[in-house]
Amino acid sequence: MSQDGPNTxxxxxxxxxxxxxxxxxxRPLAVGAPQPLREVPVRPSRMIHFxxxxxxxxxxxxxxxxxxxxxxxxxxxxxxxxxxxxxxRAGLVRIARTTDFGSATQLWAxxxxxxxxxxxxxxxxxxxxxGDRLDVVMVPKVQGAEDIHYLDRLLAQLExxxxxxxxxxxxxxxxxxxGVANVEHIAGASxxxxxxxxxxxxxxxxRRMKTTRVGGGHPxxxxxxxxxxxxxxxxxxxAGVPGERAAFQxxxxxxxxxxxxxxxxxxxxxxxxxxxxxxxxxVACEDQFRNAxxxxxxxxxxxxxxxxxxxxxxxxxxAADVAHARRVKAAMGDGTGAVMLDGRMEDDASLKQCMVxxxxxxxxxxxxxxxxxxxxGEPADQEG
Ligand code: GLV
Ligand code: MG
Numbered sequence: 001m002s003q004d005g006p007n008t009x010x011x012x013x014x015x016x017x018x019x020x021x022x023x024x025x026x027r028p029l030a031v032g033a034p035q036p037l038r039e040v041p042v043r044p045s046r047m048i049h050f051x052x053x054x055x056x057x058x059x060x061x062x063x064x065x066x067x068x069x070x071x072x073x074x075x076x077x078x079x080x081x082x083x084x085x086x087x088x089r090a091g092l093v094r095i096a097r098t099t100d101f102g103s104a105t106q107l108w109a110x111x112x113x114x115x116x117x118x119x120x121x122x123x124x125x126x127x128x129x130x131g132d133r134l135d136v137v138m139v140p141k142v143q144g145a146e147d148i149h150y151l152d153r154l155l156a157q158l159e160x161x162x163x164x165x166x167x168x169x170x171x172x173x174x175x176x177x178x179g180v181a182n183v184e185h186i187a188g189a190s191x192x193x194x195x196x197x198x199x200x201x202x203x204x205x206x207r208r209m210k211t212t213r214v215g216g217g218h219p220x221x222x223x224x225x226x227x228x229x230x231x232x233x234x235x236x237x238x239a240g241v242p243g244e245r246a247a248f249q250x251x252x253x254x255x256x257x258x259x260x261x262x263x264x265x266x267x268x269x270x271x272x273x274x275x276x277x278x279x280x281x282x283v284a285c286e287d288q289f290r291n292a293x294x295x296x297x298x299x300x301x302x303x304x305x306x307x308x309x310x311x312x313x314x315x316x317x318x319a320a321d322v323a324h325a326r327r328v329k330a331a332m333g334d335g336t337g338a339v340m341l342d343g344r345m346e347d348d349a350s351l352k353q354c355m356v357x358x359x360x361x362x363x364x365x366x367x368x369x370x371x372x373x374x375x376x377g378e379p380a381d382q383e384g
Contacts, residue, residue, distance in 0.1 A: 026191055029153045032160035034167045036191035040269050041169075043106060044070040044364050047302040047311035048138075048197070048272065050110075052080055053095050054088035062095055066105045069308055070299065073108040076122050077140050078202075085118050089125055096130035104367045108171070110138040114147055123151075127158035127168065134168050136194050141202060142172035144182040148189035155192065167192060173274065174260055175199025176206045183260055187267040195270035196260055197301065198292075200253055201277070209252070214277025216288050217249045251291060261296035273300035282306060289314040298360075316368070322361045322375050325354035 026036050049065060051058045053074040065072055074092035076085060092109055101107055111122040126134060139151060148170060155168055170192040174180055180203070187193060200215040211218045224247040257273065264271040273292035276285040289300045289311060299315050302308045317325075328346050331339045338347040365372040 028160075029156035030160045032163075033156035034159055034165050036167055037169070038191065040194050042363055044104075044299075044367055045106065045195075045270065045272070046070050046299040046315035046364075047308050048073050048108065048299060049302045049308060050075050050079075050275075052084075052088060053091035054080065054084050055091075059091055059095060062099055066099065066102055069105055069302070071106045071108050071136075072101070073110055073138065073301075075110045076118070077110050077112045077116075085112070086121075089118075089122060093125065093129045096126075096133040101133070106135040107133055108136040108138055109134055110140065110173075113141040114139065114150065115141075123154060124158060127155065127164070128162050131159060131162045131164045131168060132166070136169045136171050138171040138173060138197070140173045140199065141176055141179070142174070142186055143176055143178045145185040145189035148172065148186060148193065152190040152192055169194035172196045173199040173202075174256065175202035175274075177203075179203075180256055180259065183263040184266065187263040187269055193267065193269045195272055195298075196264055197272040197274040198253060198257055198260060199274050201275065203256065211252065214275050215253070215273070216276055216278060216281070216284055218252055219249060221252050222247045222249050251288075253288075254291075254295075257292055257295055257297065265296065270299075271297045273297050275301045275303055276307065277303070279304045279306060282310060286310050286314060312368075316364050316371055317357045317361045319374050319377075321357050323377075325357040325361075328354040329358065 026038060028035060047069055048071040049069040050073050051062070051065075053059055053076075062072065074088070074095060076088050076092065080088045096107055099107075109122070109126055111126070112118040123137070126137070137151075137155070139147070142148065151170055155170070159167065170190065171194050172179070172186050174183060174186075174196050175198075179186065183196065187196060198215075200213075203209075204211050204213075211221075225245040227245060253273075257271070261271045271292075273289055276288055278284065285307060292300060293314050297315075300307075300311050302311055327341060328351055331341055332346060332348075332351045335351055336348055338345055340346070361371070361375050365375050
């Protein structure tokens with residue numbers, strides 16, 4: 001490894017993405033495997049709640065989380081000690097087999113990375129023993145479409161052997177520089193692709209960024225106001241005193257999230273913010289989640305119960321946004337032309353923006369009675 005780290009790009013070759021004829025894209029990859037889905041199911045996934053399934057205290061809390069979290073994820077990867085991996089795997093199978101998840105909560109698993117000594121056991125065990133309960137497998141450190149192709153075939157073989165009738169979907173974590181460079185290929189690599197999450201901790205390390213935080217901003221990553229100008233346009237005294245000029249933190253993750261959102265939107269899959277590690281800083285967590293929501297993400301990870309409500313609040317449109325979208329829709333009639341509402345121009349394009357809000361609100365309200373009441377104009381806890 002050079003001092004600059006392993007990702008210097010030396011040895012990289014320009015490669016053409018592998019071609020699959022359109023007619024083959026939706027064919028099962030093993031005889032007897034379930035038919036791949038043509039569209040990602042649009043069940044709510046505002047918070048992907050992480051738990052260590054080998055931890056008895058955490059596992060005991062599962063029944064209380066059903067119906068409260070959109071996604072419950074059994075984590076087998078980072079955060080679980082090597083000697084506890086088998087217990088975590090067995091615990092996840094037990095939770096999957098003994099829990100009624102109802103219609104509002106999905107079960108996902110984060111398996112170990114594809115180069116690890118544990119992933120083959122993770123996949124073979126989970127598909128054989130709990131494949132009919134598992135909605136999505138989250139795969140860490142995905143580097144390119146080749147990782148998804150490997151998984152795609154392996155899952156098809158395992159599904160066929162287990163006699164599954166519904167394909168298990170795949171969610172990639174974007175946490176290597178190569179993964180970011182290949183994100184469009186990853187998003188479109190298989191009809192199994194459900195979505196992609198930002199993995200800011202591993203990504204920071206892989207890129208050799210100099211932050212030690214898990215997601216969020218950094219006080220050193222900022223833009224500072226210009227020094228006050230003298231009447232002749234020169235530099236005023238005090239130009240070198242930072243405190244006298246306003247400074248604003250910038251978002252370290254803006255580029256990656258925006259790129260991930262475009263890749264996902266282009267392929268009809270779903271983008272997510274990943275973990276926010278400063279559990280105590282609920283304000284910054286909410287800000288970071290909201291940035292991701294505004295940019296197009298549908299959810300984020302919750303690492304602690306306190307982040308569940310933050311994600312629910314942030315990733316559900318506000319009552320005010322829904323009311324505004326309904327007004328625009330009503331005013332726009334057949335959807336063409338332009339109208340003025342409260343001094344603002346609305347037209348075909350702004351109606352489409354409003355439809356994004358309305359469709360999301362309708363989908364969420366279908367499984368969240370509090371939101372249904374809120375959007376119907378009845379009092380509820382939710383605020384925008
Ligand atoms: C998540 O896995 C991360 O590395 O941030
Ligand atoms: Mg990671």
